[in-house]
Amino acid sequence: MCGVSRLKTTEWYSKDQGTHSSSRYPKVPAKILRHFPLKPRLQRLYMSTKMASFMTWHHDNRTKDDILRHPADSAAWQTFDYIHQWFSSEPRNIRLGLGSDGFNPFRTMSIAHSTWPVVLIPYNLPPWMCMKQPYIMMSLIIPGPSSSGNDIDVYLQPLVEELKELWETCLQTYDASKKENFQMHAALLWTISDFPAYANLSGWSTKGKLACPSCSKDTCSLRLKHGRKFCYMSHRRFLEENHKFRFEKFAFDGTVEKRSASIPLSGTQVLHQLQSINTTFGKKKDTDPKKKSTRRKKSGTEENTLDQGSSNSASKKKEKHPKEHNWKKKTIFFSLPYWETLLLRHNLDVMHIEKNVCDSVIGTLLNIEGKTKDTVKARLDLQEMKLRRTLHPMNNERNKTYLPPACFTMSPKEKEVLCNILKDIKVPDGYSSNISRRVNVRERKLSGLKSHDCHVLMYLLTLKSYVCNRSRPEGSIAEGYLAEECMTFCSRYFEGVESKLNRPVRNDEDIPSEIEEGFAIFSVAGRPIGNAKTCALDQLIVDQAHRYVLFNCPVVEPFIEEHLKHIQTQHPRVRPRVIENIHNKKFPTWFRTHVQELHRSRSEQLSEKLRWLAGGPSTVVAKYKGFISKGFGFNTKSRERLRKTQNSGVVVTASTRSFSSSMDRHPMAGDVSYYGVLTDILELNYYGRLKALLFKCDWFDVLTPDRGMKIDEFG
Structure with missing residues (x-):
């Protein structure tokens, strides 16, 4: 593809002949590519009965509504199905995603090394499986020591050839779940990478004036005079039409943004722009050091003339990169027959972006040297652009440059x-990981944060007391409020992008009907942590726990309704709230007496379970320190006292009847979320016949405004 020899060559100068000669090392490859064939691994997905049934989950078991839970719910997937109906008619055909990025396997031993793995993700699987390590397929390993850059297309050739064959010619595969053979096809839906790798995979240069692939030729860029970087100012055009950030002139670039968001290029438009692009793969290395030095000098002079607006450099720039686009190559993925028809061809990894944003925010807040964005050059650029005059550099009495404090400037304390x-x-x-290990209190800085740590910190940094609720200079209160609002907007944006709408909720399926007396029943499948510690409880606490078990047991529900009717007949003029209180206090005693009467009359309504429930539990209970259920581990507050993590928080959504006043005769039933801290895990023992596990909690009063939770203007 690039026309370069696959074997290593060396050159030397012959003194006798006065010429250069070259020879090849015997069978020493210039580059090594590790390729793992794709077809047999796709066939193996259908060899297991259980795995083969999961491969059609996107078609058979997916909840088909307007909520985005799986890539199959996206417009890109549905558009692909509409265009290629022959492919979508067979749900066992495989949809793939490609991810790639460079990493250094030697850590600090070789800083410049860059190895690129290329992995494939089968999107037929459910969301809780397709992104897990056992189901991600390693396709290529492109070794270092340097990044392949635009030459990555050379290494992608064997994979792309396999993908073409899987699209054009079928692959006979045995389906173990249906016990039959079928003709399998596969398609690559998109790629996933960070922004620098986006340039290598798509061919669009992510540097320079036209760095934005969505805005294309409409990218609004500005070369900063002092920072010597390009600044992109058109981000507000992607907000809603009536968003207040569009009308904030002085907080952004001094203008009101009235433009609508740009429309990304379609595959046909991209191919039209790529007609005039001729790409030559392979990097040419100069052995003469004099040529390297002259090239460096030329590049330095070209950069200076670019800053001065030289017409010669501008004309050269036009010849190399026309104004219409910023393409550097025609990516190899366009050799796939369906690539042109895809609605979304390349995705950005949001965790990379969030980590970069978080590192910049933390570096600026703590003024970490080398990481802060609030530098002298940044202030000089603001002065050059005539924006935010209160932040322009000033000279103090000693004729030294002084930077006025911004709304986010923090004191050492x-x-x-x-x-x-x-x-x-x-x-x-x-x-998250142990964030405390990343904090250096003495030097007042954070370092070595993981991607998920940054995800957690983005929410912590939105708190007013940490970011903007502090003394500010005059005239900067509005700026501080806007900075805080921007932080909240940014954090909630990342939360919306990364949220999983089908995320399992604690106690989601087995929630109690009411919360009272500090207990919450927990009857789901699970296992306690540690050995039980038996102890005798006060009779009052046992009675409260027993009452809670009765009110949350489905077998007792008919007796609860009967008792309420019995109270209403005895007290016809009593208010509903009073009836509710009488019922809560007297139901266990009435229930025991009623069951004894049914037992004497040998009623068929009475079951063995009701008899043991009516008898009440033993005062000797078993206590546990933790409980595991559905992948969640619950610990008591005392157990986690010396730990770095906490799992004592409990949230329960309960159906509760609410009264508007003491005279209200028509209470409204609704779901209320209760938050609490787990203090004890008790196992009531009904004399060896029945057991009930309960959580004893200190509940957070949501309904009382003074003691409960308050929601600010940001939600």
Whole structure:
């Protein structure tokens, strides 16, 4: 493809002949590509009965509504199905996604090394399986020591050839779930990468004036005079038409944004622009050091003339990159017959973007050297653009440059408070890594944050007390409020992009009907943690727990309704709230007496379970320190006292009847979320015949405004 020899060559200068000679090392390849064939691994997905049934989940078991839960719910997937109906008619045909990025396998031993793996994700599987390690397929390993860059198309050739064959010619495969052979096809729907790798995979250069692939030729860019970088100012055009950020002139670039969002190019438009692009793969290395030095000098002079607006450099720029586009090559993926028809060809990895944003925010807030964006050059560029005059550099009495404090500027004491909070923070198990290890309180900085740590910190940094609720200079209150609002908007945007709408909720299926007396029943499948510690409880606490078990047992529901009717007949003029209180207090005693009467009359309505429930539990109970259910681990508050993580938080959504006043005779039933801290895990023992596991919690009062939760203007 690139026309370069596959074997290593060397050159030397012959003194006798006065010429250069070359020879090849014997059978030493210039580059090594590790390719793992794709076809047999796709066939193996259908060899297991259980796995073969999951491969049609996107068609048979997916919830088909307007909510995006799986890539099959996206417009890109549905458009592909509409155009290629012959492919979508067979749900066992495989849809793939391609992901690639460079990494350094040697850590700090070789900083410049870059190895590129290429992996494939089968999207036929459910969302809780397709992105897990056992089901991600390694297709290529492109070794270093340097990044392949645009030459990645050379290495992608064997994979693309396989994908073409899987599209054009079928692959006979045995389906173990249906016990039959079928003709399998496969298609690549899109690629996933960070923004620099986006340039290598798509061919669109992500540098320079036209770096935005969505805006294309309409990209609004500005070359910063002092920062010597391109600044892109058209981000507000992607907001809603009536969004208030569009009308904030002085907080952004001094203008009101009235333009609508740009429309991304279709595959046909991209191919039309790529007609004049001729790509030569392979990097030419100059052995003469004099040529390298002259090239560096030329590049330096070209950069200076570019800043001065030289017409010669502008004409050369036009010849190399026309104004209409920023393409550097025609990507090899266009050799796939269906690539032109795809609605979405390349995706950006949002975790990379969120980590970069979080690192910049933290570096700016804590003023970390080398990571802060609030530098002298940035302030000089603001002065050059005539924006935010209160932030322009000034000269003090000693004739030194002084940077006025911004709304986000933190004092050393405030930085220390923030670092101490992050040092002592506790999060649930598996929610993030131990953030306290990343905090250096003495130097007041954070380092070595993982991607998911940044995801967690983006929410913590939206709190007013940490970011903007502090003393500010005059005239910067509005700027501080806007900075806080931008942080909240950015954090909630990442939350919306990364949220899984079918995320399992604790106690989602087995929630109690009411919350009372500090208990919550927990009757789902699971297992306690540690050995039980038996102890005798006070009779009052046992009675409260027993009452809670009765009110949440489906077998007792007919007796609850009967008792309410019995109270209403005895007290016809009593208000509903009073009836509710009488019922809560007297039901266990009435239930025991009623069951005894049914037992004497040998009623068929009475079951063995009702008899043991009516008898009540033993005062000797078993206590546990933790409980595991549905992948969630619950710990008591005392158990996690010396731990770095906390899992004592409990949330229960209960159906509760609410009264508007003491005279209300028509209570409204609705779902109320109760939040609490787990203090004890008790196992009631009905004398060896029945057992009930309960959580004893300190509940957070949501309904009381003074003691409950308050929601601010940001939700």
